[in-house]
Amino acid sequence: MYLLERVRTFRSRRMDSGTEEKIVEKLLFIAALSSTLIVFFIIAFMFKEGIPALALGWDFFFGMIWRPSHNQYGIVPLVVCTFIVGIGALVIAAVIGIPAAIFLAEYAPAWLRNIIKPCVELLVGIPSIVLGFFGLIVIVTYIRDSFGGYGECILAGWIILAIMTLPHVISISEDSIRAVPKGYKEGSLALGATQLQTIKKVILPNARSGILAAMVLGMGNAIGETMAVLMVIGNPEIPFIPSSILDPVRVLTSTIVIEIPYAVWGSLHQQALFALGVVLFIVVAILNLITTAVVRKGAMR
Amino acid sequence: MSKIEVCGLNVYYENGTVHALKEVNLEIETNKITALIGPSGCGKTTFLRALNRMNEVNDVMTKGKVFLDGKDIYNGGEDVIQLRKKVGMVFQQPNPFPMSIYDNVAYGPRIHGTRNKKLDSVVEESLKKAALWDEVHDRLEKNALKFSGGQQQRLCIARALAVNPEVILFDEPCSALDPISTARVEDLLRALKKDYTIVIVTHNMQQAARVSDFTAFFLLGEMIECGRTTQIFEKPKDKRTEDYVTGRFG
Numbered sequence: 001m002y003l004l005e006r007v008r009t010f011r012s013r014r015m016d017s018g019t020e021e022k023i024v025e026k027l028l029f030i031a032a033l034s035s036t037l038i039v040f041f042i043i044a045f046m047f048k049e050g051i052p053a054l055a056l057g058w059d060f061f062f063g064m065i066w067r068p069s070h071n072q073y074g075i076v077p078l079v080v081c082t083f084i085v086g087i088g089a090l091v092i093a094a095v096i097g098i099p100a101a102i103f104l105a106e107y108a109p110a111w112l113r114n115i116i117k118p119c120v121e122l123l124v125g126i127p128s129i130v131l132g133f134f135g136l137i138v139i140v141t142y143i144r145d146s147f148g149g150y151g152e153c154i155l156a157g158w159i160i161l162a163i164m165t166l167p168h169v170i171s172i173s174e175d176s177i178r179a180v181p182k183g184y185k186e187g188s189l190a191l192g193a194t195q196l197q198t199i200k201k202v203i204l205p206n207a208r209s210g211i212l213a214a215m216v217l218g219m220g221n222a223i224g225e226t227m228a229v230l231m232v233i234g235n236p237e238i239p240f241i242p243s244s245i246l247d248p249v250r251v252l253t254s255t256i257v258i259e260i261p262y263a264v265w266g267s268l269h270q271q272a273l274f275a276l277g278v279v280l281f282i283v284v285a286i287l288n289l290i291t292t293a294v295v296r297k298g299a300m301r
Numbered sequence: 302m303s304k305i306e307v308c309g310l311n312v313y314y315e316n317g318t319v320h321a322l323k324e325v326n327l328e329i330e331t332n333k334i335t336a337l338i339g340p341s342g343c344g345k346t347t348f349l350r351a352l353n354r355m356n357e358v359n360d361v362m363t364k365g366k367v368f369l370d371g372k373d374i375y376n377g378g379e380d381v382i383q384l385r386k387k388v389g390m391v392f393q394q395p396n397p398f399p400m401s402i403y404d405n406v407a408y409g410p411r412i413h414g415t416r417n418k419k420l421d422s423v424v425e426e427s428l429k430k431a432a433l434w435d436e437v438h439d440r441l442e443k444n445a446l447k448f449s450g451g452q453q454q455r456l457c458i459a460r461a462l463a464v465n466p467e468v469i470l471f472d473e474p475c476s477a478l479d480p481i482s483t484a485r486v487e488d489l490l491r492a493l494k495k496d497y498t499i500v501i502v503t504h505n506m507q508q509a510a511r512v513s514d515f516t517a518f519f520l521l522g523e524m525i526e527c528g529r530t531t532q533i534f535e536k537p538k539d540k541r542t543e544d545y546v547t548g549r550f551g
Contacts, residue, residue, distance in 0.1 A: 110360075183396030187457070190355060191409040191464055192386035201412070202398055 043281070050275035052268060060275065066239050066250075068259065073272040075279065077239040081249040082283075084242065085154060085229065086222040089161030090169075093218055096162070097169030098211060104170070105177040106199055123167040132231030135160040140232055149246040152234030157249070160228045165218040172217065176210020177203060213291045220287035224280065226253040252280045303328040304468060304498040305352060310365035312347050317362055321347045325365075325524045327517055329468075334490060334499040336513035336530065338506060339545070343519040345502045349470050352500065353388040354381050369468070386413065389461035393473040395453035397445035397460070402428075402437050405445050405456055409464035423463055431459035432489050451482025458489065469493070471501040475508065487512050506546060510534050518542045 053060055053073060063074015100120075104113055136152075139159050144151025180203050188198040204211075234248020235258055242249050250258075256273050263270040305328070312322040322344045329335050337345040350356045351363060354374065367374045374384050386409075397405050406424045407415075415423060424441070428434040433455045437448070445456055454474060461469055471490070475483040490499060490512050503509050509516055510530060517527035518539075526533065526542045537543040544550055 181396070183392060183394055184398055186355065186358060186390075186392065187396045187398065187460075188408070189358060190353065190385055190390035190392075191412065191460065192382045192384075193409075193412045194382060197412050201408070206399065 046274055046278050046281065049271055050278045051271075053272035053275035054278065060272070066255070068263070068269045068272070071268065073268070073275075075252075075276065077241050078250055078252050078255055078276070079279070080241050081154075081239065082223055082251040082253075085157045085161065085233065085249065085251055086219055088154065088158040088245075089165055089222045090215060090219050092158055092162035093165040093169045094215060097166050097214075098173055100166075101170050101173035101177055101211075102199060102204075105174045106195065106203070120167045120170050123163065128164065128225065128228040129231075131160055131164060132228035135228060135232040143246070147246055150234055150248050152232055152248050154233065154242060154245045154247060154249055156232040157229050157251075158245075160232050161222045161225060164225060164228060165222050168221060169214050169218050172214035173207070173211045176207040176214070179210065180206040209294050209297060213295045216287050216291045216294065220284045220291070223251075223287070224253065224284050226257060230254040230257055252276050256280075304331040304370065305329040305500075306368040306371075307348075307352075308366040308368070310348070310351060310367060311363070312344070312351060312356060313362040313364075314360075316360070321361075321522055322351070323522045327524055327527055329498060329500055330515060331498050332494055332496070333514040334494050334501060334512055335515045335517065336509035337500065337502045337517050337519060338504075338509050339519035340550070341504075344522040345519045346472055348519065348524075349472055349500060349502050350390075352468070352470055353385050353390055355385075355390060357381070386464050387466055388468040388470060389464060389466035390470045391454070391457050391461055391472065391474050394477055395450055395457055397448075397453050397456050399444065399446050401442045402445050402448075402456060403441040406459050406463045409460060413464060427459040427463040428456075430462050430493070431455045432485065432492075433459055449482070451478050451485060454478060454482065454486060455489065458486075458493075462493075466497065468498040468500065471499065473502050473504055476504060483508070506534075506548075518545060520545070 047054075056063075056073060060073055060075060062076060063072065064076050065072045065074045066078060100116075104116060108116065135156055139156050140151040140153075142151075143149070143153060143156055147155075184202045184206060185198055188202045189195070193201070229251060230253070233251065233254065235250050235254050236248045239250035239255070240247075256276055259269070259273055263273055307325055307327045307329075310322055310325040311320070313319060314321050325344075325348060327348075337348060339345050347356065347361075352367060352374075354363075356363060363375060366376065369379075369384070369387065372379055398408060400408075403424055406427050407420050410420060410423050425434065425438075428437065433452060436452060437443075437456075445453060448456065454477075458469075458474075475486050478486065487508065490501065493499060494514075501509075501513065513530045515527065516530040516533040518525045518533065518537075518541075520541055526537060526539045528538075533542060534546050537546060
């Protein structure tokens with residue numbers, strides 16, 4: 001006891017000396033600053049490299065043809081395909097994920113939940129290259145055999161991306177369903193409402209902002225995802241706006257990966273690829289901002 | 302005449318490891334106020350929630366019989382929806398839904414199929430019975446969460462009244478309220494007993510003495526003594542009841 005006392009006084013005396021406090025504070029500040037600086041420099045670099053391509057203006061942002069060999073850098077087909085693939089995947093993920101979240105939060109008995117939940121979380125841990133490989137071997141083959149065409153297509157991208165987005169959609173939605181105050185649920189049940197009525201009228205409306213946030217976040221993930229998508233969507237030589245879900249497409253991320261190796265150093269082509277990165281960054285950043293706004297609005301209510 | 306008759310009620314929590322209520326027998330009289338008193342954790346809230354099967358929301362095992370108008374609510378094939386319609390509940394924390402006053406009161410009737418034409422009169426009547434109409438009749442579209450705690454609690458009472466119950470269970474309805482709001486709710490309880498059978502859990506012994514006709518004292522999951530409120534407070538038969546109501550413990 002006496003010893004403990006002495007250690008304590010010793011410690012507090014050391015704290016009082018102040019220099020150590022200050023040094024630690026500075027170190028912590030530098031650590032915090034470093035992440036900010038890294039983000040800042042990356043953004044600055046991206047913009048700097050991309051500016052010559054971004055400066056093409058109309059031809060870049062609204063150009064319909066992306067053909068580097070002819071020095072044509074119109075991103076419209078890429079952007080359109082990116083959103084088609086992202087939104088479609090999200091719709092699939094939502095159709096499966098939201099009911100799954102409702103089941104996990106409201107219906108599943110503890111033992112079943114203890115099985116399902118880890119499985120869902122395990123899904124996050126599957127490396128995207130493995131998923132892509134699986135997609136290429138299984139899903140693409142299946143689509144080619146049953147529907148014809150190349151097999152590498154929008155539909156394959158949807159399925160793979162939906163698998164990747166699903167765990168996020170499920171866990172965020174489930175958390176927001178669970179976050180609905182218990183009093184609302186009990187109040188509704190005590191009035192003689194069935195479980196389904198309670199979910200529909202009280203729980204889901206109150207979990208709405210969280211579920212929406214899950215959707216937007218999932219969208220951001222889907223659009224930024226590269227490897228798995230790259231492997232299953234076909235990436236035609238000249239990107240075009242698809243007319244069927246069995247058409248191969250090219251998205252922003254896959255274009256960067258595919259073309260970087262043969263883009264001449266310092267050429268407009270390379271700068272255009274950086275500009276694609278800028279566009280991708282802005283889209284994902286906007287989606288993240290929306291998520292934050294939605295969550296904050298939900299929290300305020 | 303007794304409205305509810307409880308025979309040998311046992312409730313277990315945590316997969317049967319916690320025995321929360323032990324062989325409780327109690328009769329609850331029609332159109333009277335029955336108060337359940339006792340220290341924290343004595344099982345009075347569990348008992349209350351057994352009366353409309355709200356314990357089932359959590360993982361709880363119930364054994365024994367609870368007769369409502371002579372029909373066992375746990376075994377008589379009675380539908381839990383119909384039961385909760387008949388036996389309404391008001392909670393400790395005011396828990397209005399985050400929607401307008403009108404929608405809150407109309408919530409119950411709507412889920413039970415009352416259509417828009419009749420709703421207005423049901424809402425008005427319920428709010429009047431809950432002594433809230435005068436304060437809110439011009440603000441029915443305002444979000445319920447914007448109102449004070451006492452008003453919210455009376456809104457919850459109105460909400461319970463709107464489905465036209467026969468019994469109303471109050472789970473410490475005033476513990477989150479200030480003294481003035483408490484007095485208003487107590488007045489309301491006395492007014493409501495004409496039409497409804499009321500069971501109230503309360504921490505506050507003065508409140509039990511003020512509003513109730515009958516009192517039951519719970520301790521460690523057992524019902525120690527029940528009887529007329531005057532008898533329980535003035536001439537308790539059990540030593541433990543006497544110790545509790547005179548403030549020697551609890």
